[in-house]
Amino acid sequence: MAQAVLQPAANCCIILSLAKCPLKLSWCRRSAFFTNNKSVSRGRLQLQACAAATTQTDQEIFRPLADFPSDIWKDIDNTLFTSAASRTLEFDKIYGGEMEEVKNKVKEMLIAPTNEPAEKVSLINLISRLGVSYHFEAEIEEYLNYIFESQPTFVDDNDYDLFNVALLFRVFRQYGYKMSCGVFNKFKDSDGKFKQALSCDAKGLLSLYEATHLRIHGEDILDEALAFTTVHLKHLVDKTGSHLAKQITKALEMPLHKGIPRLEAFDYISIYGGDESNNENLLRFAKLDFNRVQLVHQQEISHVTR
Numbered sequence: 001m002a003q004a005v006l007q008p009a010a011n012c013c014i015i016l017s018l019a020k021c022p023l024k025l026s027w028c029r030r031s032a033f034f035t036n037n038k039s040v041s042r043g044r045l046q047l048q049a050c051a052a053a054t055t056q057t058d059q060e061i062f063r064p065l066a067d068f069p070s071d072i073w074k075d076i077d078n079t080l081f082t083s084a085a086s087r088t089l090e091f092d093k094i095y096g097g098e099m100e101e102v103k104n105k106v107k108e109m110l111i112a113p114t115n116e117p118a119e120k121v122s123l124i125n126l127i128s129r130l131g132v133s134y135h136f137e138a139e140i141e142e143y144l145n146y147i148f149e150s151q152p153t154f155v156d157d158n159d160y161d162l163f164n165v166a167l168l169f170r171v172f173r174q175y176g177y178k179m180s181c182g183v184f185n186k187f188k189d190s191d192g193k194f195k196q197a198l199s200c201d202a203k204g205l206l207s208l209y210e211a212t213h214l215r216i217h218g219e220d221i222l223d224e225a226l227a228f229t230t231v232h233l234k235h236l237v238d239k240t241g242s243h244l245a246k247q248i249t250k251a252l253e254m255p256l257h258k259g260i261p262r263l264e265a266f267d268y269i270s271i272y273g274g275d276e277s278n279n280e281n282l283l284r285f286a287k288l289d290f291n292r293v294q295l296v297h298q299q300e301i302s303h304v305t306r
Contacts, residue, residue, distance in 0.1 A: 084299035091295055095288055102285040103135060109282070110139050117147050117154055118164050125171050126279075129256075130272060130286035131265025131293075140175070148177045155183045162187055162204030166211040173214040174257075181219045184208070194225065199232045202240045206248055209233060213257040243274055265290060 106127070114120050124140050127133045133140060147154065155168055165183055172179040189195050198204060209229035215222035233248050240248065256264060269286050272278050 084295065084302045088292070088295040088299055091292055095292070099285065099288045099292070102281045102288070105281040106132070106285050107136060107139065109279070110136055110143075117151065118158070118160060118168060121147075121168050121171050122164075125167060126272070126282060128171075128174070129264065129268045130282065131262065131268075132286055132289050135289070144172065144175050144177060148172065148179075155179070162198060162201055163207045166204065166207035170207070170211040170214055173211075181215065181221050184221055184225060188221075194228045198228075200236075202233070202236045202244055202248065205229045205233050205236070206244070206251060209251060210256050213255045243271070247271060262290075262293075 109123060110127070120143060124133070124144070127136060127140070155165060160168070169179050169181070169183055187194055187198060206229075208225055212222045212226040212229065215226075230252070233252060237245050237248050250267065265286070269283070269290060272286070273283055
């Protein structure tokens with residue numbers, strides 16, 4: 001298996017490949033022949049073993065045997081687990097202090113007071129998509145609960161654009177808060193259809209598209225939004241910059257809500273790294289954390305196969 005490498009800053013690399021198992025097994029297989037009988041019973045072909053009969057009593061009978069190692073688990077026990085554990089310890093020795101430092105800086109950003117909920121929710125979205133939200137579950141839950149309870153109409157009370165409204169809706173829904181889908185009504189025209197002007201807003205459409213995948217039964221406006229955004233995003237792929245085009249293509253193939261979290265984090269680290277406005281501390285922490293989690297997973301896998 002080839003190693004998939006994402007080149008981070010400085011001297012840290014992110015590797016997705018699992019440790020290879022040095023286990024090698026060899027075996028022989030007897031020849032088998034299908035009979036020329038064309039009859040079929042309930043969809044199954046009748047397989048007959050063919051053997052040459054002989055009357056010679058001194059003819060040697062060949063019986064191929066499997067050639068198994070004396071201890072097929074030896075390399076796994078002594079090499080894989082030990083090497084995986086040692087790599088984790090070595091990583092902690094080299095990067096442990098830096099990880100703790102950048103983690104504290106990200107936490108300071110998260111708990112810093114602000115008068116603009118959208119900015120803080122946007123940060124929570126970044127932390128979540130980069131795969132490090134599990135470090136700050138208490139802080140995230142406390143803030144979202146505070147906003148949802150104390151300012152239940154803050155989306156309607158502010159003149160947010162489509163991108164921000166959809167982002168706010170998705171993040172709150174993602175964390176279990178049932179924000180009303182009525183927040184999207186302002187983006188419809190007098191005929192009850194989504195405004196045609198939105199068809200050129202690639203960033204806003206992508207945000208709304210991702211938000212629609214957290215809809216529940218009976219939310220017709222989100223069903224309409226899914227159809228509307230899908231059509232226009234397909235038309236906009238070749239008309240936007242490569243950075244956004246890649247995000248649109250990926251989302252149309254596999255929406256964020258349906259993706260595998262660790263793979264989504266891997267992809268988004270690359271995307272966020274290409275954003276000129278990225279936060280260096282958050283990006284660095286995401287890369288270090290992803291790399292360490294991979295080492296831990298390798299250690300766990302090597303431990304359970306035996």
